[in-house]
Amino acid sequence: MKLFPTGTLTGMTLVLKRFLRSYPNDIKENIKARSLFRKTSPEVASERASVTQKGLITVEYPDVKLKPPENFRFIPFLIYEPVLDAAGKPIVNAATGKEEIGVERCTACGICAKVCPPQCIWIVRAVGDDGKPKPQAAEFFIDIDVCMNCGLCAEFCPFDAIKMDNDYELAGYERHVNHIYDYPTLLKSTTYYESIKPTDYANEEAARKAKEEAKTKKPAAAEKTATAAAAAAKTATPKMQEPPAVE
Amino acid sequence: MAVLSPEAAPVAKNHVEYSKAFDAESVAAHLKESVDGAVVSSSSAGIVVDSAKIVDALQWLRDSPELAYDYFSSVTAVDWPDKFEVVYHVASTVRGGPPLALKVNLNDKENPVVSSAASVYQGALQQEREVYDFYGIRFAGHPNLRRIFMWEGFEGFPLRKSYKEAYYEQDRKPFETRWDQGHHIIIEDRVPWHDNVIYPKNFDPTTFKQIREIVRVAPTIEQGDTKALKTQPIVVSVGPQHPSTHGVFRMNVTLDGETIMALDPVFGYLHRNHEKIGERNTFYMNVPFTDRLDYLCGMSMETGYVMGVEKMMGIKPPERVEYIRVIMNEFTRIVSHMFGGIGQVYSDLGAFFTPIVIYGLEERELVLDLFESASGSRMMCNYMRFGGVWRDLPEGWLEVARELAHNRLPKVADEMETYLVKNEIFDVRAKHIGVLPPDLAVNYGVSGPMLRGSGVKYDIRRADPYSIYDRFDFNIPVGTNGDIYDRMWCRIQEIRESIKILQQAIKDIPDGETMAGKKAYSFRVPKGEVFAHIEAPRGDFGWYLVSDHNTTPYRYHVRAADFINLATMEQMCVGHKIGDMVGVLGSVDIIMGSVDR
Ligand code: SF4
Numbered sequence: 001m002k003l004f005p006t007g008t009l010t011g012m013t014l015v016l017k018r019f020l021r022s023y024p025n026d027i028k029e030n031i032k033a034r035s036l037f038r039k040t041s042p043e044v045a046s047e048r049a050s051v052t053q054k055g056l057i058t059v060e061y062p063d064v065k066l067k068p069p070e071n072f073r074f075i076p077f078l079i080y081e082p083v084l085d086a087a088g089k090p091i092v093n094a095a096t097g098k099e100e101i102g103v104e105r106c107t108a109c110g111i112c113a114k115v116c117p118p119q120c121i122w123i124v125r126a127v128g129d130d131g132k133p134k135p136q137a138a139e140f141f142i143d144i145d146v147c148m149n150c151g152l153c154a155e156f157c158p159f160d161a162i163k164m165d166n167d168y169e170l171a172g173y174e175r176h177v178n179h180i181y182d183y184p185t186l187l188k189s190t191t192y193y194e195s196i197k198p199t200d201y202a203n204e205e206a207a208r209k210a211k212e213e214a215k216t217k218k219p220a221a222a223e224k225t226a227t228a229a230a231a232a233a234k235t236a237t238p239k240m241q242e243p244p245a246v247e
Numbered sequence: 248m249a250v251l252s253p254e255a256a257p258v259a260k261n262h263v264e265y266s267k268a269f270d271a272e273s274v275a276a277h278l279k280e281s282v283d284g285a286v287v288s289s290s291s292a293g294i295v296v297d298s299a300k301i302v303d304a305l306q307w308l309r310d311s312p313e314l315a316y317d318y319f320s321s322v323t324a325v326d327w328p329d330k331f332e333v334v335y336h337v338a339s340t341v342r343g344g345p346p347l348a349l350k351v352n353l354n355d356k357e358n359p360v361v362s363s364a365a366s367v368y369q370g371a372l373q374q375e376r377e378v379y380d381f382y383g384i385r386f387a388g389h390p391n392l393r394r395i396f397m398w399e400g401f402e403g404f405p406l407r408k409s410y411k412e413a414y415y416e417q418d419r420k421p422f423e424t425r426w427d428q429g430h431h432i433i434i435e436d437r438v439p440w441h442d443n444v445i446y447p448k449n450f451d452p453t454t455f456k457q458i459r460e461i462v463r464v465a466p467t468i469e470q471g472d473t474k475a476l477k478t479q480p481i482v483v484s485v486g487p488q489h490p491s492t493h494g495v496f497r498m499n500v501t502l503d504g505e506t507i508m509a510l511d512p513v514f515g516y517l518h519r520n521h522e523k524i525g526e527r528n529t530f531y532m533n534v535p536f537t538d539r540l541d542y543l544c545g546m547s548m549e550t551g552y553v554m555g556v557e558k559m560m561g562i563k564p565p566e567r568v569e570y571i572r573v574i575m576n577e578f579t580r581i582v583s584h585m586f587g588g589i590g591q592v593y594s595d596l597g598a599f600f601t602p603i604v605i606y607g608l609e610e611r612e613l614v615l616d617l618f619e620s621a622s623g624s625r626m627m628c629n630y631m632r633f634g635g636v637w638r639d640l641p642e643g644w645l646e647v648a649r650e651l652a653h654n655r656l657p658k659v660a661d662e663m664e665t666y667l668v669k670n671e672i673f674d675v676r677a678k679h680i681g682v683l684p685p686d687l688a689v690n691y692g693v694s695g696p697m698l699r700g701s702g703v704k705y706d707i708r709r710a711d712p713y714s715i716y717d718r719f720d721f722n723i724p725v726g727t728n729g730d731i732y733d734r735m736w737c738r739i740q741e742i743r744e745s746i747k748i749l750q751q752a753i754k755d756i757p758d759g760e761t762m763a764g765k766k767a768y769s770f771r772v773p774k775g776e777v778f779a780h781i782e783a784p785r786g787d788f789g790w791y792l793v794s795d796h797n798t799t800p801y802r803y804h805v806r807a808a809d810f811i812n813l814a815t816m817e818q819m820c821v822g823h824k825i826g827d828m829v830g831v832l833g834s835v836d837i838i839m840g841s842v843d844r
């Protein structure tokens with residue numbers, strides 16, 4: 001070993017530099033807010049999560065939350081289309097305080113249950129009065145402790161009925177009842193879906209519209225709109241949130 | 248952007264020249280001449296060798312100067328209805344090229360025995376234990392044939408087709424109970440807890456004793472002068488609670504004072520039989536499961552597996568996909584090295600969580616943000632698909648990636664090198680500690696930065712090129728001494744080379760499709776077998792897949808590089824002080840998700 005550890009000291013200088021550059025922003029914020037106990041402002045938080053970040057990289061979760069990107073996926077949910085009033089707003093049931101459910105998109109086709117790698121989706125198909133199976137789910141369970149958040153169910157559902165959520169705060173005190181999501185728990189409205197994944201929603205609605213038009217229009221023209229819609233759906237990819245927004 | 252056609256692909260500079268690769272048929276012809284009666288039959292998939300001649304055949308392949316199969320890649324087995332098939336994969340670090348498969352049929356299913364290959368390749372010592380543990384195939388002449396992942400009192404051989412695990416439902420997914428009468432039950436309630444464990448006959452927990460005998464693989468060292476001071480070797484169990492923050496892993500270390508005399512790694516704390524799960528799953532379902540192998544490098548794991556299935560199905564992914572895969576893989580390598588291969592080693596050597604791990608983690612955050620916005624998840628990406636990727640990259644993704652690759656990551660690599668090369672403390676802790684000689688490393692089947700740290704220029708990206716790596720200009724850094732320092736140095740240089748590849752790939756990436764053909768969730772894969780391997784950050788990760796024309800793989804085997812690298816722990820540690828052991832373990836850079844599988 002050398003008598004004087006110059007290399008080690010060079011390293012230490014780097015550490016010191018890093019340390020010094022970590023805190024100016026933070027201190028500036030404190031001065032601005034005139035408080036030692038303030039939350040990181042949205043601008044600073046976004047700055048910290050970007051590629052040009054210098055110094056501190058963390059925010060004070062759960063007081064400050066970074067918004068996940070549009071492609072983010074967590075436990076799936078099922079989609080219903082709400083009943084709309086004349087003004088196009090969802091009708092809320094006065095007694096329950098919940099939106100009136102119009103169409104449940106799931107047809108109980110079972111594809112999601114078949115593709116799910118840990119086999120955590122359980123579906124009971126509804127039976128009509130005539131005893132024949134109906135294209136509707138009577139029961140739908142997802143064991144969210146078994147779900148590995150892979151997103152394959154949402155990828156392969158042919159009816160856009162199951163989608164991946166953005167809500168990642170699901171800790172509970174008990175797992176045998178609360179973490180088995182049943183049908184009512186899983187159902188969420190298209191408005192919610194639109195709010196978390198606007199690009200996907202717009203693409204899917206466009207494709208849906210084109211399909212419906214195709215049904216009514218003459219075949220040749222319909223094909224044109226369908227391909228145009230498909231092309232539109234292909235080009236639109238969600239935007240990178242750069243810098244990520246804060247919730 | 249111009250689309251590069253595969254024909255016009257430029258051959259990269261810094262291309263390492265390997266002599267010609269041999270196919271299985273021509274090797275079989277040589278082998279037939281030289282080892283009498285060894286070859287039973289041969290095809291392009293491999294050579295079937297007589298069970299009495301396998302060791303001779305391996306020895307000849309290893310020593311033949313022309314073929315030089317010096318590298319023991321893997322040994323595993325397949326349970327066929329009428330026989331066990333032991334499958335060896337050997338490769339050549341001198342010639343490069345794809346590995347050669349040798350197979351031995353054991354028709355006696357009651358008492359399958361084959362000679363151990365440990366006398367030719369020491370790498371077989373650890374892997375044959377795995378085969379014994381899972382299949383009950385015994386290897387005659389193996390000095391230490393006992394279970395490796397299961398505990399000693401475990402009954403049954405889990406990878407045999409007849410074995411049914413706890414909570415067994417059906418041989419193949421999807422399970423029928425899920426649809427269309429999927430009334431939910433908690434699965435543990437259906438098979439009550441006390442009924443799902445099988446004990447050996449006459450098992451009595453009060454009298455059961457674990458086998459604690461330690462079998463040495465490294466040369467013995469003399470105990471200190473016992474006359475002057477009365478000393479006694481003691482066995483210290485290090486772990487399993489994060490002995491060095493790498494995962495749940497234990498070592499029984501025999502010590503004389505502070506000097507290590509013997510070391511016996513104990514595996515299996517994170518074992519979940521990934522391979523059995525893989526054989527129950529459909530091909531598609533396995534993609535997200537591969538993320539859980541080496542969980543720091545989900546993208547690489549997916550690429551390897553997906554490439555294997557693509558090979559079997561004869562799919563060629565579109566150009567853009569190949570570029571996306573290269574970009575994802577190189578980002579993975581950079582952050583895995585920064586965090587695991589370099590940062591953690593500093594922390595193991597005493598710079599406890601300050602500051603380099605954290606600096607590595609910062610960059611990793613930014614890369615994980617990129618992964619998240621493309622795939623939806625940070626670590627468990629589930630992004631690769633057979634013949635493509637899940638979705639195209641989001642708008643603006645490549646700009647962020649470019650900023651990282653051109654402006655940010657090179658600076659961090661420089662900083663890391665400053666801590667490493669000039670630091671006197673690091674010098675004394677890392678130089679000439681944990682030395683692994685090159686011949687031993689090759690013989691053990693060690694791979695990745697560990698092998699290159701020992702001076703062997705062997706990188707799958709060059710030796711057996713896959714995807715489009717032959718288009719990029721990059722070097723293979725190699726060390727000289729094979730100590731902790733050289734492994735770390737190699738990783739830093741590899742970060743630089745990966746940055747180089749990233750810059751080229753981001754510049755050249757063409758527009759186009761991100762999926763070949765139509766996606767399907769259930770399909771049959773043609774009969775056949777494949778060994779697909781990639782240069783993952785921790786080394787040569789391989790997937791040996793066998794399909795019997797079904798929706799699920801008949802055999803799904805993972806060659807986990809860090810599991811095989813760990814086999815050399817004793818060789819590297821004996822004679823050093825116990826404080827160095829943690830540093831050596833750190834420099835192996837293990838992830839228990841893939842070690843224990
Ligand atoms: S795939 Fe879609 S429509 Fe079919 S059962 Fe699942 S959620 Fe319902």
Ligand code: SF4
Nearest residue numbers: 116147148150151153
């Ligand atoms: S996300 Fe994956 S694991 Fe979860 S329910 Fe869907 S398919 Fe199953």
